Amino acid sequence: MEQDQKIYELIDAYLRDELKTEEMDKFKYKMRTEPEFARRVELQEALIEELKVAREAELRQILKEQGKVNYIQNLWSPRWVYASAAIVTGFLALFVVLKYFVPQTEFPLVENTKTEETVSNEDTGTEEDSEGTVRRSKNDQVSDTNNLIAIDSTEVEPDMLAAESAEEQDVEDEPVTEAKPRTTKKQDLTNLRQESDKIQVEDDVEVKRDRLLESRTIKLEVLGTQVKAAESTNEVVVLQESASKKTKNKLFRKDKEESGDEATGEAISAPDERMLKLELWESNVNFKGYLWDKETLLLYDVNPSETLRFKELNGALYMKRGAKYYQLKRSAKFESYVPLSDPTIIKSLE
Amino acid sequence: MLGIRKYSDTQLVEEIQKGNEEALVSMYRNYYTMVRNFILKNNGSDEEIDDVFQDSLIAVWQNVNKDDFILTVKMSTYLMSIVKNLWFKQLKKKHRFTVVEDGIQERLVYEEPKSSAYDAKVIREMVAALDETCRKLLGYFYFDQLENRVIAEKMGFANTNTVKSKKYQCFKKLETMVKENFERDDLL
Numbered sequence: 001m002e003q004d005q006k007i008y009e010l011i012d013a014y015l016r017d018e019l020k021t022e023e024m025d026k027f028k029y030k031m032r033t034e035p036e037f038a039r040r041v042e043l044q045e046a047l048i049e050e051l052k053v054a055r056e057a058e059l060r061q062i063l064k065e066q067g068k069v070n071y072i073q074n075l076w077s078p079r080w081v082y083a084s085a086a087i088v089t090g091f092l093a094l095f096v097v098l099k100y101f102v103p104q105t106e107f108p109l110v111e112n113t114k115t116e117e118t119v120s121n122e123d124t125g126t127e128e129d130s131e132g133t134v135r136r137s138k139n140d141q142v143s144d145t146n147n148l149i150a151i152d153s154t155e156v157e158p159d160m161l162a163a164e165s166a167e168e169q170d171v172e173d174e175p176v177t178e179a180k181p182r183t184t185k186k187q188d189l190t191n192l193r194q195e196s197d198k199i200q201v202e203d204d205v206e207v208k209r210d211r212l213l214e215s216r217t218i219k220l221e222v223l224g225t226q227v228k229a230a231e232s233t234n235e236v237v238v239l240q241e242s243a244s245k246k247t248k249n250k251l252f253r254k255d256k257e258e259s260g261d262e263a264t265g266e267a268i269s270a271p272d273e274r275m276l277k278l279e280l281w282e283s284n285v286n287f288k289g290y291l292w293d294k295e296t297l298l299l300y301d302v303n304p305s306e307t308l309r310f311k312e313l314n315g316a317l318y319m320k321r322g323a324k325y326y327q328l329k330r331s332a333k334f335e336s337y338v339p340l341s342d343p344t345i346i347k348s349l350e
Numbered sequence: 351m352l353g354i355r356k357y358s359d360t361q362l363v364e365e366i367q368k369g370n371e372e373a374l375v376s377m378y379r380n381y382y383t384m385v386r387n388f389i390l391k392n393n394g395s396d397e398e399i400d401d402v403f404q405d406s407l408i409a410v411w412q413n414v415n416k417d418d419f420i421l422t423v424k425m426s427t428y429l430m431s432i433v434k435n436l437w438f439k440q441l442k443k444k445h446r447f448t449v450v451e452d453g454i455q456e457r458l459v460y461e462e463p464k465s466s467a468y469d470a471k472v473i474r475e476m477v478a479a480l481d482e483t484c485r486k487l488l489g490y491f492y493f494d495q496l497e498n499r500v501i502a503e504k505m506g507f508a509n510t511n512t513v514k515s516k517k518y519q520c521f522k523k524l525e526t527m528v529k530e531n532f533e534r535d536d537l538l
């Protein structure tokens with residue numbers, strides 16, 4: 001048995017070409033001299049060859065059965081069905097997430113009160129080069145345009161922008177001191193603003209602009225040192241301390257055409273017929289403040305039913321709202337309401 | 351089909367050296383498109399892809415199990431070099447078949463193994479009739495050229511001596527079966 005196994009292993013080594021030269025010579029000599037041994041070698045070689053063929057066939061069968069690739073031949077194979085199902089499920093999931101879980105994009109025009117301050121500051125930057133001569137009409141545009149937060153200006157209707165730009169250009173070309181009536185232009189601007197209250201920038205994005213709540217023109221009566229002007233619930237009081245300060249009262253200039261006072265040409269020549277135009281605006285960015293650079297004083301965050309009192313002391317205009325006084329400064333910028341803290345001035349105003 | 355894992359090149363070599371057929375199946379699936387494109391671009395047909403690809407994979411299988419095998423390039427590159435060699439050889443044969451006489455074709459089709467003294471058909475039948483353990487053991491040793499240690503691990507034998515002993519027993523069993531089925535005249 002052991003001897004036979006050794007012969008088997010010797011033949012095996014020969015067939016695997018593992019014999020050394022000396023062993024190989026002996027082996028070949030034995031094959032030549034012993035026919036039975038030669039036949040055994042021949043049989044073992046044949047069996048090994050057939051075992052190899054069988055194993056190779058087995059591997060081929062494995063590859064054929066398990067490795068078969070249906071190259072887009074059977075679209076209903078599990079592979080394609082699973083892949084298609086995965087893709088469809090993925091799209092559905094994406095749709096559901098976008099539809100129900102991602103909030104609709106709305107520009108934070110109302111909630112963020114700080115945004116409004118930023119707008120005012122940006123506004124300041126854009127208007128600095130106007131050297132304080134920026135006019136009401138321009139500021140209207142500034143206000144409107146700047147309230148379009150986070151929207152590229154190119155998104156706004158180009159026709160409207162062109163119209164506004166042309167209007168702005170016209171206004172800037174005019175000298176500051178001339179008080180020509182611009183009612184037509186203002187009306188145009190107002191119409192333009194109202195028409196474009198809602199700008200449809202894109203199909204699903206709606207941008208709102210500031211809304212004009214009420215517009216009033218208040219006639220001022222100068223009664224010595226105290227002028228009362230009553231119109232509806234608003235009361236305007238002008239305290240004129242001295243005649244020398246009358247020159248500062250340009251803000252109460254009456255329109256030349258309306259007054260017909262062409263003789264003097266002085267804005268302060270008829271203090272008893274001065275006009276103050278008020279406009280109450282609702283800001284979309286919740287801006288709390290005012291803009292007063294020309295004739296019209298724009299007040300934001302003021303309810304039309306509120307009682308307001310306006311007083312002038314030493315050329316400065318003060319607004320009494322509730323129990324507090326606020327000094328209103330002429331400026332091309334949007335200003336916030338700053339409560340008056342100087343007790344001396346408050347006492348004088350009282 | 352979806353259960354076959356993907357192997358890195360190093361893992362492929364390791365798994366083939368362990369005699370894991372799943373590694374071969376993985377290669378077949380991963381590189382099928384690459385091989386298919388090559389064959390089709392080089393005057394091949396869909397029917398020829400499987401044969402060439404299987405031949406190539408079996409060559410890889412045997413080469414990786416040789417003692418001195420070291421993979422120095424990517425497995426895909428190595429496989430494609432074998433595919434190209436086999437395919438160009440096949441193309442040469444196809445070209446030769448078209449210009450020579452029909453009689454020569456027959457000579458090139460298939461050659462029986464050297465063991466002309468024994469009936470190959472009987473041997474094939476006896477190998478097929480051998481029990482699965484013996485057939486696998488002998489196949490791993492002679493065709494896959496797996497080491498006795500690996501065979502022991504793969505088939506759950508105690509050690510390499512057991513493998514040697516079992517291998518001898520299986521071979522003698524096959525030899526006996528063949529001898530019994532041969533005509534006495536053929537054997538002697």
